[in-house]
């Protein structure tokens with residue numbers, strides 16, 4: 208894992224300030240979306256070897272949720288943006 | 298060749314020139330009845346039991362690196378069957394029983410050492426939780442002893458009993474728990490499988506899975522196409538990568554776990570000891586090095602290396618438990634990629650494809666499971682029917698609300 212994450216609000220900060228939540232590709236289904244949709248949301252995850260988009264929380268900084276695009280093989284961080292800018296609602 | 302004290306003696310007299318390689322390096326055949334992806338502990342054990350117990354010998358194990366290069370050669374070697382929940386408890390106990398007879402069974406010295414595993418408790422609440430777990434174990438015929446502070450002090454006087462935040466009140470001990478030399482497990486199973494006709498093919502990475510009419514027909518590999526009647530996944534940390542080849546989305550994230558070995562010390566820690574107020578576990582190898590580890594790093598990774606922050610965290614937990622550790626030098630550290638599942642328990646099951654089988658989700662506790670996993674998986678593959686003891690590890694348990702969440706933390710893999 209890279210040592211620094213460039214928060215769009217706070218600049219490059221040590222990764223220890225952040226908390227990872229995981230796969231940013233999942234979005235909360237509608238309450239009546241059915242069991243399959245809810246099962247996928249709660250239990251199934253993209254888990255690529257390579258580039259992956261994840262939710263990270265800048266817990267010890269601005270406390271914003273971010274979407275971090277990271278390579279799970281090299282640990283390089285390719286892009287960081289505010290989760291609301293991505294339209295993510297999870 | 299059968300290994301024995303006599304064969305060691307005889308070979309010593311002959312200048313040790315009589316030893317043959319423990320397994321062949323065959324050229325892959327065009328077709329096998331069963332192809333296993335992954336030459337880790339689980340893949341090799343599966344091949345061994347397929348051949349030995351179920352008479353299925355036209356089998357290949359495909360390993361992208363060398364035997365033992367994955368988690369089977371990277372773990373901290375702890376074995377135990379001190380589980381609370383129903384699906385887990387009988388399964389890990391079956392594994393423990395298989396460990397107890399393993400060396401005779403596969404004629405290889407795996408240095409199975411039942412030195413006892415102690416889980417320390419630090420509060421009344423934790424003692425109650427451990428009492429409950431110990432009782433569950435005993436009800437299933439597994440040995441468990443609740444030790445008070447005095448009894449633990451007799452065994453491990455150097456622990457920080459009066460730690461201001463986490464005083465040690467006692468421990469739950471499983472005497473039959475202990476350690477096993479991990480790479481000898483890979484070698485022993487590899488040799489035993491090879492001897493019975495299984496082809497172990499190293500440096501052979503599976504890059505694709507070929508399907509026709511809804512069935513798997515074989516795998517594309519770095520050594521060409523290999524056909525198969527049945528395909529069995531046992532890729533541990535890379536399970537998702539392999540399952541993606543057949544559009545099977547898994548309830549799994551891959552995470553990195555680090556481990557450490559210190560310089561060699563005189564005999565110091567006789568057992569396996571775990572810290573109850575943080576995540577830290579330690580034992581001492583026969584060479585004298587302390588072997589220890591703690592939490593996973595917490596982010597998805599396939600890199601087999603972790604971060605310094607976790608190293609610091611592990612060291613702090615260790616020193617909180619054994620203050621003397623602050624003067625010990627660490628020689629080596631490394632990482633392994635773990636298939637962390639959504640409830641912290643494994644999957645041994647059929648899949649949406651008839652002749653495709655899945656073995657995954659071993660988290661950081663899959664080494665101790667190796668014999669039972671191999672046995673149950675071999676049963677499933679040979680008979681197309683789950684072994685009684687591994688029945689609970691179904692892939693659809695998440696959809697059916699039958700999670701086996703030993704820690705009770707929910708569907709967040711990095712918390713298990």
Ligand SMILES: Cc1cc2nc3c(=O)[nH]c(=O)nc-3n(C[C@H](O)[C@H](O)[C@H](O)COP(=O)(O)OP(=O)(O)OC[C@H]3O[C@@H](n4cnc5c(N)ncnc54)[C@H](O)[C@@H]3O)c2cc1C
Nearest residue numbers: 335337338339361367368369372373375503633663664665
């Ligand atoms: C640091 C660390 C400490 C641990 N400590 C313990 C412990 O104390 N006790 C315990 O019970 N468990 C422990 N574990 C967990 C345990 O090691 C694993 O759960 C277990 O080894 C996984 O099963 P395996 O042996 O089959 O995995 P592996 O040895 O990883 O086998 C999987 C194999 O599949 C191969 N593979 C992957 N993809 C492909 C492909 N496409 N083609 C061909 N081959 C492929 C890999 O190269 C690998 O060799 C620990 C793990 C780590 C990393």
Ligand SMILES: [Zn+2]
Nearest residue numbers: 214217265269
């Ligand atoms: Zn910030």
